Amino acid sequence: MKTHASAHTFTSTKGTVVTIGTFDGVHIGHKKIIARLTESAKANGWESVVLTFFPHPRMLLQKDANIKLINTITERGALLEKLGLDHLVVHPFTIDFSKMHAEDFVEEILVHALHAKKVIIGYDHRFGRNRTADISDLKRYGEQFGFEVEEISKQELEDVAVSSTKIRTALHEGDIKKANAYLGYAMMLEGTVIHGKNLGKKLGYPTANLQISEAYKLIPGQGVYVVRSFIDNTLVYGMMNIGTNPTVGGKEQTVETYFFDFDGDLYNKRLSIEMLCKIRGEQHFESVDLLVEAMKADEVFSRTYIQSIKD
Template sequence: MEITHSIFDFIPTQKTIVTIGTFDGVHIGHQKIIEKLVHEAKSSGKKSVLLTFFPHPRMVLQKDVTIKLINTIDERAQHLEKLGLDYLIIHPFSKEFSRLTALEFVRDVLVNQLNISKLIIGYDHHFGKNREGNIEQLTEYSHLYDFTVEEIPAQDIDEVAVSSTKIRRALANGHLKTANDYLGYNFSLTGKVVNGKQLGGKIGFPTANIDVAESYKLIPKTGVYVVKSVIENVTIYGMMNIGNRPTVDGEHQTIEVHFFDFNQNLYDKELTIELLYFLRDEQKFDSVPDLISQLQKDKQTSLNYLKNN
């Protein structure tokens, strides 16, 4: 898969089949559309193109700093690459770009720039200035500019019964199994290991403190999770706490991972942590010995889960 960071840097050598969207999460509903796109492109000798945008349009048009995304833009690209696309275009979304009319978008972007022969879109897709473009206009323009349009029927989308909004809600509520089932893969967090207060080491549970750089990345519900990570090509399991450590200091939110049977120095390494199972909510304990006792139970519960799954 080739990645281009602007529509205007994309130089097609042959006709393309295109889909457009944010595709946050690249969930099983998205995968269905993309698999169709890739299959049709391969069987007709054309190239598959997915056009997505960053920042998220809501961040630009509504100045919505509260919106949290399932994937960072790098994570999104990694998941899309696994689906066999020929080209991924990540176009910078701006107010200026949002002012393109539906006609300008079709003529200047899809036809002149992407060399489109077919557009595959999800049900009820809108585009162009003030979202004025719809399936009727697309169909009209397709006759004018000699390409075809296929809208994924509502019943096909409903059959999957999944959306990025539902996944965000599930993660916020600690319903990790639901989120992972909808995604078709394990939700993950990627960040650099930074210095912490080393409180975990003092109580027999040393942790790696993960700093997620992207402020727009969704951090799931506070609590304790069973997790795994690949470190130097070896899969390592552990448990992770997202929260404020109310028993020891109650400061700002941290993400701390305790890996089982592992004692390498991880400072400054970038790790991707996959979340496998939600163990429990974060709790405040009456004493540090009570906390240690609970952590020992958590470890045993985690090991039992991993043994059975």
């Protein structure tokens, strides 16, 4: 898969089949749409293209700093690549771009830049300045500029919307198993390991403190989780705490992971950590000794769970 930083930098010698959307989560509902896209492209000798935008339009137009996405733009790209997509176009969403008239968008972006021969899009899709154009307008432009429009039904889109809502709800509640079932893969947190306060080391559980730079990334609810990560090409399991560490007077939320049977130096390493199962919510213990006892119990639970999924 080729990733393009703008529609204007897109290059292909073939015609394309294009779909447009956020595709946050790239979950099982999205995968059905991508499958239609790639199958149509192969059947016609064209190439498949997902056109998405960054930053998310709500971040810019509604100044919605609180919007949280299941995937970072990098994670989204990696997931789409696994689905056999030919091209991912991440077009910059700017104020000027938001003011582009519908016909100009179709002619400049879909036709001239992306060489669209077919557009697969939702029945309720709206586009252009103030989102005034709809799918009937797109079909009219298709006749004008020579591309086909295939409509994604209301039921298919509702399935996608329901899945996205259920995934976000499950993640907020820390129900990782349910979220992963809808996603079709393990929820991941990606970031750089930074120096923390070394509290875990003092308790006998040295942790990797993950700094996630993307403020829009959805972090699951506070608690302790079973996780895994590939570290230097080796699959390593562990347990992760998301929370403020209230027992030791913590104030800011951190994402810290204790990796089992691992003693390498992780500082400044970039890790992608997959979340498998929630153990418990974050708790305030009356003493550090009680906290350590709970962490030992968490480890026993984690190792038992890990063995069960390996068998």
